[in-house]
Amino acid sequence: MKHLANFFFEAGMLKRTPRTGFQFLGSGAESVAEHSFRATLIGYTLARLDGCVDVGKVLQMCLFHDIPEARTGDLNYVNKKYVQVDEKKAVDDLARTLPFGDDYRALLEEFAAAESDEARIAHDADQLEMILALKEYKDLGNRYADEWYPFSVRRLRTETARRLAETIWATDSSRWWFDDDTDWWVRGRR
Template sequence: MKNLANFFFEAGMLKRTPRTGFQFLGSGTESVAEHIFRATLIGYSLARLDGGVDVGRVLALCLFHDIPEARTGDLNYVNKKYVKVDEERAVDDLARTLPFGDDYRGLLAEFAAGETPEARIAHDADQLEMILALKEYKDLGNRYADEWYPFAVRRLRTESAKRLAETIWATDSTRWWFDENSDWWVRGGS
């Protein structure tokens, strides 16, 4: 039980571990935990759209894909040009302490290889989460988001993710809650 408690504390570090790419974008902040949460929701949605994959497997891949960053930190694309992280060691060190360590190792290996349909969907969920963030910052006036978007789209692997990316980019991120045809905005529920 002590090892599980330690794992949960380690996972909690991801709430305080910033995603570092936003410093190059010039605006925006997000923790790794926030990224994982939305990526997991996206993965679930893509898996359900696909209909032919193991939804639970996609969820597990999305949920665990960035857990090593509690130990390694989040490296953006510029960092990765110069810094080599021993992610395998970070995975192995944690896996040795977990009752499901072999499962954890397997999930990270599957995600990295990207060969199964589930891993491709999880990978796309990871990228779509970034595309959503870019769109949010674009809608708030960050002109550099337009430059980043084509590169993120080129990393997508599934057709449904590519279609979803197009829809995301064409959708106003600030209007999801507003129904202009409703009297609510005039009467306030009276």
């Protein structure tokens, strides 16, 4: 039980581990845990839309894909030009302590290889989460988001994800809650 308690504390580190790319975007902040939460929802959606993949495996990949960053930190694309991280060691060190360690290790190896349909969908969910964040910051006036968007789209592996990215980019991120023009917005009642 001690190893499981430690695992949960380790996963909690992701709430305090910042995604580092936003410093180059010039605005925005997000923890790895916040990113993983929305990426998991996106992964579920993409898997259901696909209809032929193991939805549970996609969810697990999305949920676990950034757990090693509790040990390694989040490296953005500039960092990765200069810093070598031994993510395999981080995965192996944690896996040795977990009763499901072999499953965890195999899952992250499959995700890293990105050869299965489930892994490709999980990678797309990871990128679409970034595209959503970019769109939110673009709508708030960050002019650099337009420069980052094409690179994120080029990382997408499925046609469904590419179509969704186009829709995301064309949708006002702040209008999801404002779906009608009734008197509700004047009087606070229907």
